[in-house]
Amino acid sequence: MVDATTTAPNKAETRTKQTSFRVRVLVYQIGLLVGILGFWEAGIRLGYLEAYIYGVPSGVASAFASQLLDGSLLRHFWVTGQEVVIGFLIGSLLGTISGLLLWLSPLWARVLHPYMIALNGVPKIALAPLIIVWFGLGMESKIAIAAIITFIVAFLQAHKGTQQIDSDLIRLLQSLGAKPLQIFRIVVVPGSLPWIVSALRLNVGFALIGAVVGEYISAEEGLGHKVYYSGQLYDLNSVWVGIFSLMIMALMLEVVVSWIEKKLQW
Amino acid sequence: MTPQDDIVLRASGARVVYNEDTAHPVEAVRSISLDLRRSEVLALVGPSGCGKTTLFNAIAGLLPLQGGRVEVGGQQVDKATGHVGYMLQKDLLLPWRTVIDNVTLGLEIRGMRGAQARAIASDLIRRYGLSGFENSKPAALSGGMRQRVALMRTLAFNPDVILLDEPFSALDFQTRILLQADVTRIIKEQNKSVILITHDIGEAISMADRIVVLTNRPATVKSVHTVSFRNASTDAVNIRTHPEYQAMFAKIWSELEIIDEAKGSENKVA
Numbered sequence A: 001m002v003d004a005t006t007t008a009p010n011k012a013e014t015r016t017k018q019t020s021f022r023v024r025v026l027v028y029q030i031g032l033l034v035g036i037l038g039f040w041e042a043g044i045r046l047g048y049l050e051a052y053i054y055g056v057p058s059g060v061a062s063a064f065a066s067q068l069l070d071g072s073l074l075r076h077f078w079v080t081g082q083e084v085v086i087g088f089l090i091g092s093l094l095g096t097i098s099g100l101l102l103w104l105s106p107l108w109a110r111v112l113h114p115y116m117i118a119l120n121g122v123p124k125i126a127l128a129p130l131i132i133v134w135f136g137l138g139m140e141s142k143i144a145i146a147a148i149i150t151f152i153v154a155f156l157q158a159h160k161g162t163q164q165i166d167s168d169l170i171r172l173l174q175s176l177g178a179k180p181l182q183i184f185r186i187v188v189v190p191g192s193l194p195w196i197v198s199a200l201r202l203n204v205g206f207a208l209i210g211a212v213v214g215e216y217i218s219a220e221e222g223l224g225h226k227v228y229y230s231g232q233l234y235d236l237n238s239v240w241v242g243i244f245s246l247m248i249m250a251l252m253l254e255v256v257v258s259w260i261e262k263k264l265q266w
Numbered sequence B: 001m002t003p004q005d006d007i008v009l010r011a012s013g014a015r016v017v018y019n020e021d022t023a024h025p026v027e028a029v030r031s032i033s034l035d036l037r038r039s040e041v042l043a044l045v046g047p048s049g050c051g052k053t054t055l056f057n058a059i060a061g062l063l064p065l066q067g068g069r070v071e072v073g074g075q076q077v078d079k080a081t082g083h084v085g086y087m088l089q090k091d092l093l094l095p096w097r098t099v100i101d102n103v104t105l106g107l108e109i110r111g112m113r114g115a116q117a118r119a120i121a122s123d124l125i126r127r128y129g130l131s132g133f134e135n136s137k138p139a140a141l142s143g144g145m146r147q148r149v150a151l152m153r154t155l156a157f158n159p160d161v162i163l164l165d166e167p168f169s170a171l172d173f174q175t176r177i178l179l180q181a182d183v184t185r186i187i188k189e190q191n192k193s194v195i196l197i198t199h200d201i202g203e204a205i206s207m208a209d210r211i212v213v214l215t216n217r218p219a220t221v222k223s224v225h226t227v228s229f230r231n232a233s234t235d236a237v238n239i240r241t242h243p244e245y246q247a248m249f250a251k252i253w254s255e256l257e258i259i260d261e262a263k264g265s266e267n268k269v270a
């Protein structure tokens, strides 16, 4: 028999263990990054890899520094950032509101059902060329792509959220004499929050894809344009600068959405 | 007071058919007539699927009747207006609301908000042993406590008639027995008239003044039993040791048309 009191670690010990675990994870994460970059750099220098096909870390770093200093990188970042954020906000907000409101009309929910299934199945980015035709070549069309895609996702998720509400809960509120709008406010909206929040999380990715693919198709500026254009010129280091900048943007948005998620959670 | 005034709920020939206009109508309740007297606890026992919940939904005004009528407080029921308190097997607490905000739900729906509603709720919470949990979320409570909060929510808007649909069946045995005793005490104290659906005969005998046994679907009243051997000193626990308890248990058991799924025939154990 093992005595539980002597083997169970106390709280302080547990905390130190967790800290040292976290430190180890961090060390490995940095090590992995350094290792990959090191192999990549070495491969180029030793002639196993071609720099014009793969780019080279040292070149990426100096391209990053010079493009940061001449302001061009920040301008591309700013353009794409606006497209993503504005598109995300418009699409997610309108999509969520319409998806929720659909609960009030079982008729329309039924009418729209096959359309929703069709929209859910189609790769939404395939709409991008159409939207460019409708909205022109400027920022508006990228905002529109991001907004339309995120609208669809938010709409479907919010609607799904309302469908998952326990019907007994609705029966309870009805038995208390609640009107549909009261049921909507008291139960349906807060009860759908987990689905709404998960839509927001998905939509960060979709808004980025929408804006960047829109810029690939046609644009004068923005990170997507920069990546695509540099690729055409075989300037692989600049392609990497663009890609890493998009990663940074994604991480920043991720932090914001995590914060919103915490605020909305019950 | 005439006996007529003493009836707080009356069902006369109530009939409910699902999908009436389709090729496959389901007659859930054929014809139920029963009276609920003021301050009485009436238990409904019947095989599962016989139409008990359907009858409750009709009483609460959530389902239309296809025949007969239901009156609560002398008023014919035709839609859900909160004329009864309805408590289900699931506690159905809103997980994003605190205990006190769950208790005020019925008041809020009637347009009472803020301090007045909270005063009523916190009084109930304090009186019935949940002090200190006012601002907890339901997830922090045990099953028994959650069901107690659900009862507070039902009592808060002060309906005369309370419908309890198997409110204890999701609880473990000990919690169930304790809560049966508690609920009986609380509804007597609050002077409520109650219909209790249960498939637990022991629960029916230990809580109810009268027991209505229903037939298989479509439900009709098979028999009515009066529990006369309870007095001030019996409670949900010790009534089970009463000699008449056993006899009544056996009688009701024999009347229940329980289909034994293994044998495919009715259970006739006496």
Ligand SMILES: Nc1ncnc2c1ncn2[C@@H]1O[C@H](COP(=O)(O)OP(=O)(O)O)[C@@H](O)[C@H]1O
Residues within 6 Å of the ligand: B018, B019, B026, B028, B046, B047, B048, B049, B050, B051, B052, B053, B054, B055, B217
């Ligand atoms: N919405 C519905 N539509 C059709 N049939 C239903 C519906 N709800 C319940 N039923 C049927 O009516 C019968 C009675 O159900 P219910 O009242 O829930 O039984 P109980 O509460 O006594 O177990 C069951 O056979 C059930 O399948």
Ligand SMILES: [Mg+2]
Residues within 6 Å of the ligand: B052, B053, B054, B165
């Ligand atoms: Mg039932």
